[in-house]
Amino acid sequence: MSASGGVPAPEIQLLGPVRAWLGDRQLDLGSAHRRTIFAVLAFSANRTVSREVLIDAVWGDAPPASAQGSIYTYISGLRRVLEPGRRKGAESQLIASTGSGYSLCVDPERIDVHRFSALRDLGNRLLAEGRRAEARSVLDEALAEWDGTPLQCLTGHYATAQRVRLEELRLATVERRAELAMDSGESAGLGAQLGELAAEHPFREPLHGLLMRALDQAGRHHEALTVYTELRERLIEASGTEPGPALRELYEKLLAADEAVAPAPVTKVPRFPLPVLPPRPATFAGREDELQLLSEAVAGLGGGLGRSVWVKGEPGIGRTALLAETVALAHEAGYPALFAAADSLDQGFALRPLLDALGVHPRASDLRRAELAVALAENPELDPVQGILGLVRQLCADGPLALVVDDLQWADETTLQVWQHLARETRRLPLLLVGASRPLPRSAALEALAADLSSGATSLLRLEPLPDSEIRKLSADLTGAPPNRMFSLLLSHAAGNPRYATEIIETLLANSMILLDGAHAIVDGSSCRSIPSPLGSRITLYLIFLSSSARDLLRWAALLGKEFSLADIAIATERAPTALVPAVEEALTAGVLVESGDLLAFRHPLLRRVLYEKTPAAMRVALHRQLAEALDGAGAGAERVAEQLAAAPAQVDPWVANWLVEHIGTVAAQSPRTAVDLLKQVVKQAVLPAEAREPLTATLARLLFWLGREPEAEARSVVARTQDSRQAAEMRWILAYIYYRRGEFAEASAEVRRTLADPKVPEMWRGRHETLRVTIERFAVDHQAAAPDLSELGVLDGLDNDADLSTARRLAATRAVPGEMHLAGAVHYYWRGRWGEALAELDTVIRGGAETASYVLRSPGSALLVHGVGALIASHRDEPDEARAHLDTAARHQFPHGLEPNGGDYLLAARAQLAELEGDPEAALAALLPLLDQNYPPAARQQWLPDLARLAMQLGDQPHAFRALRLMGDTSGYDTPPSHTAATAHCRGLVTADPDAILGAATHYESAGRMLKHARASEDAAILLAEYRRLDEARTAFLAALTSYTSVGAAWDVRRAETRMQPYGIRRASPVRARAAGE
Structure with a gap:
């Protein structure tokens, strides 16, 4: 048979592996994705299937950006296979392009699934007409079309849904055909066929009824009755329900025919399935302290010591794995370990988790357990608390016992009351009681239990996120090699949650995205650009315990960025903040959100990314654009609005253009990278108005230039138009x-x-x-x-006197970039100890006009310099909060990878000084270690290396101290000014314990007016002189240091110097008041 146009049409099989033939030749349909598309077209033969439907069938909710192109490629490949003789460029006769989709032009009679449906419908019509023999014959033909599992080997939700639908149709057809056969008395062989199907579908009542009839007709009367009793037990155990009226009627009919068979009891009994012990994880990550506590608890059982432990943690954090380890430890020690897990569906059944764990069941082999089960079922007046406690005491009298129950947040109130009593019993019984719960839901009974346990002897184990090192070890165990940098970055999205990390690893392994190079497990950057669909689906399942309002809030929050406020969510959802408080508190309690200062953030970046990518791309763009205008209307900061616009690059309209022209300068000052990314997207848009294009392109050129790039095209574009x-x-x-x-x-x-x-x-x-x-x-x-470097035209921080600075300032008026001399002045005044004037210069930069702000504050190095110098002055003045505020502000500036802006050394020094002020010299040394990098600009580090050497020697870290000294001696590539020679002597004196060398440096610093350096060098020399018992000289140097410190207002330095000198018995004769700079 041929398709339209005389092209031979294939025979197509979908009820089994997806295959097609042209004559006797089987066609190669290609990859699973291509066969999925072919199957979708075949199911809808001669009907148009849109590209969107095809994309959804192949990739589900997370199609790649290249999905449209891939569909075209797959269709072209199928056309070549189905029509091998088609000329290039000729229109396909079998797969036609129709509008926005494709249609497979094949007679449905050539496709098995359509033949099956047609024959099944015909059989049902014949049966309705009373033509039972013909109906049975037609149904046999329909079932003969099947050749295994439909769409075999194809994955994805489309293939799964089709399989479920078709299997149900096949099963109904088998049942109908079997019924016809038995009605005609031809039941031979049906028992085996129906028995296999009943085993596959253990709760399908019509199927079991047909099996009972077939067995009865074959003379296997008792087996037929057993089918009913076993089905009834399964139904009661699974759902507490009896079989339906039709099956009960059939059973009673068969039972009446055999009076020798005793009727099955009809009393309903509760479900008491034997609990399944949690499998011991093959790979267990971290939790050494928790395992140690539980190991000691198990060991204590041998000495008759009981213990109560409560494990609390978010989903996936490792609670169940820790419980499985506890059960295994108890078994290894030879003690019985009873386990169960509460379930949300069991809350209406009192004591369910404890009864499951203890094996309390009417048919239990232990008479004590069986008697308690019967007593609880038959005597509502019986106190369940005393019943359970009595059983546990009897079991503990036999020997030590471990009772472990998971997911107690779902437990009923009675269970929690009994648990409270059991926790008290651990003081007298050899009982290890281990319970575990999630943060949510929190019932009043659970809150009361938690309060009681916390006041008793119960050990609370709160499972925190695992450190990165443990996550990397987990990855190495699962993949066979430690992760490379890109893989580690991807794993960091799990935020220390081992289940999330495992999901990432297993999904990447399943999708062949991990390679081993002999040393590392490698993923490339393309694997990290989007969340694979299976991973996204698995991760979102972990939010199912949250309320729908909390999940809706999280979807909006995912659009707002890494951090957001309650006001931001209120703007996004158009709801009052007070109305959102319950949902926010629920997400915080569950550990999904965390507080980040005054803002909120996702605890797990992976979860935010999954929620974000679950929103269709087109919808995301529209929502970001809507959020940008809403945030601006609510008075949000320019950076918040810009973040939304950067995520919606296609939405350039008059409002966007006007907003950018007005606010892009502010955005650039706060976040240069955000501004650059946004401007790059916007200036490419053809719809951008001409009056906005010129200023925005000029701003982009300026920003790129500050960031060390070469914006030649952008600058030329402005020159040509302006x-x-x-x-x-x-x-x-x-x-x-x-x-x-x-x-x-x-x-x-x-x-x-x-x-x-x-x-x-x-x-x-x-x-x-x-x-x-x-x-x-x-x-x-x-x-x-x-x-x-551009900064050499302005930042002249080596000037040794005020006259030089004034001269430089006059030259800079026309020859330097605006504002740079203010920064040079700030640095100059900082070293001279004139901190009031230094802060005034910084204030001029920060609060000056557009000319200064645009060219200085937004320059990466300048931003670091402003806040670095500000933090240094604050910490010298013993104002740690002010210093930390400067450092926090500097941390918000973003710099491209690999950029080392001038001014960064001041920020490193400020971090070190604040750490030292707060009593953490190790952190102070760590903050300065980047200065030792071979690629760090030599001229930028020389003034700080003496401080690094001093800290290293104090901590006994000679290697870093000697490296600092070697770097001070390396002056290749630039002229050596006197200040460098002095700093080298200072550094050498510290490393070699030579106070005279340091005193020589101090003399130079004093003559150059560098009061702060003079004071520090004098202090260092005083310490060494005191160690050599040159006490008079030490006292003189110490007094010189204190005089310089107090003259500049360095209150913390005074305190530090006095503390260092106390062991040598050297103190100042009278208190010296540290004055504020400018007094």
Whole structure:
């Protein structure tokens, strides 16, 4: 048979492995994804199937970005296989493109699933007409179409749903056919066939009724009755229900035919299944302290010592694994370990988890357990608490016992009351009582139990997230090798939750995304771009215990970024904050959200990412755009609005354009990377209005230049469009500097000359171009000379006197980038101890006009310098809160990977000094260790290496101290100023315990007006002099240090110096008041 157009049509099988034939030749349908698409088209033969349906069938809720293209590729491949003789470019006759989808043009008679459906419908019609023999014959033909499991080997929700549907149809057809056969008295062989199906479907009553009839007709009367009694027991055990009326009627009919068979009891009994012990995990991560406590508890049982333990933790944190280890430890010690887990469906059944664990059942082999079960069932007046306690006492009289119950957050009130009594009994009985619960739900009874246990002898084990080292060890155990850096980064999304980490690893393994290179388990960056669909589905299952309102809140929160406030969620959901409090508290209690300062955050980044990617991409874009405008309307900060816009790049409309023009400068000051990412997306949009394109492109060029990039295309675009002579001069200056930095001096000079030839160029920019022209001409002579960093034009922190600074300031008015001399002044005044003036310079940078703020504060190094110097001054003044505020602000600035901005050394020094102030010298040394990196700019680290050497020697870390000294001696690549020579002597004196070398450095510092360095060197020299028992000299140096410290207002330094000198009996003669700078 042929399709339209005379093309041979294939025979298609779906009721088994997905296959197709052309004549006698089986076709190669390709990969599982391609066969899934073929199956979807075959199920809907001659009907259009949209691309969206095909994408959903293959990838479910998490299609890759390339899904549309992949569908096209799969369709093209199927066309080549189905129509091998089709000319290139000719229209396909079998898979037609129709609108937004495809249609398989094949007669349904050539597809087994359609033949099965047609024959089944025909058989039912014949049966309705009373033509039973013909109906049976047709149903036999229908069942003959089957060749195994439908869509065999295909995965995904589409294939699963089709299999379930088709299996149900097949089962109904088998039942109908068997009924017809038995009605005609032809039941031979049916017992075996129906018995196999009944074993596969143990609760399907119609099937068991047919099996009973078939066995009875075959003379196997007692077996037929047994089928009923076993089914009844299963139903009661599983759900507490009896078989339906039809099956009971059949049973009573068969029973009446055999009076010798005693009727089965009809009294309902509660379900008491034997609990399944939790499997001991093959890989157990961390929890050494908890395991040690439980091991000691098990060991104590041998001496008759009982113990009560309560384990609490979020889902996946390792509670059940820890309980399984406890059960295994008890078994290894030779003690019985009884286990059960409460269930949310059991809350209406009193004592269910304890009865399950203790094996209390009417048919229990232990008479004590059986008698208690019968007594509880028949005597409602019996006190269950005393009954359970009595049984446990009897069991403990036999020997030590471990009773372990999981998920007690689902336990009924009576169970929790009994548990409270059992916890008290552990003081007298050899009973190890171990309970475990999640944070939610929290019933009043559970709260009361927790309060009682906390006041008693119960040990509370609160399971916290595992450290990264344990997660990496878990990964190595599961994959066979430690994870590489990218893999470790992906695992960090689990936030220390071993189940989440295991889900990540197992999903990657199942999808062949992990490679072993002999040393590491490797995943590439592409594996981390989106969450694989199976992982997303498995992770979201762990939120099922939360209320629907809490889950809705979390989906909105996932759109708001890493951190968010209650007000943000209220804006997003358009609800009052007070209405959201219960859902937020529920998520906090469950450990899904955590407090992050004044904000909220997801405890597990993986969970946020899963929830985020579960929202369809198109919907996410629209929601981000909506949130941006809503947050702006509510007065949110510019950075919060920008984060939403950056996540919705396709949504550039007039509101977005106007907002960016007005606020992008503020965003750049707070988060340069966010601003760059957003601007890169926006300026590419064709719909961006012309009046917005120019200022936004100029801002992008400026930002990229600050970040060390080469925005040549952006700067040229602005120069070509702008009518603003100032903006044109600025962009040409950036272009010229880019060429200069590359060593392309001719191009740089040409760009500068074009600017200088323009009479409209403002005087300020004319001066800067003149300065750059001179620099270019000087360096053009030697092409090997490295171009200086931009900061060399302004940050002149080596100036030794105020006159030099004033001169430099006058030159900078036209030749330096605006504001840089304020930073130079701040650094200069910091070292001279004039901290009031230093802070005034910093305040000018922070609060100055747009000119200063745009070119200085938003520059990466400058931002670090501003807050580094501010934190240093605060810690010297013994103001740790102020210092920490500066450091926190600096930490919010984002810098591209690999960028080492000037000013970072001041931030390192500030972190070290605050750590030392807070009594943590190890952390102080660790903060300075980046200075020892071979690639760290030498000129930036030399002034701090004496501090590093001092800390290292105090902690006995000679290797780091000697490395600091070696680096001080390496001056290759730059001229050695006197300040470096002094710092080298200071460092050498500390490492070699030479106080005279340090005193020489102190003399230089004092002559140069570096009062802070002079004081520190004098203090260090005083310590060494005292150790050598040169006490008079030590006292003189100590007094010099205190005088300098008090003159600049360094209250903490005074306190530190006095503490260091106390062991040598050297004190100041009278109190010296540390004055504030500027007094």
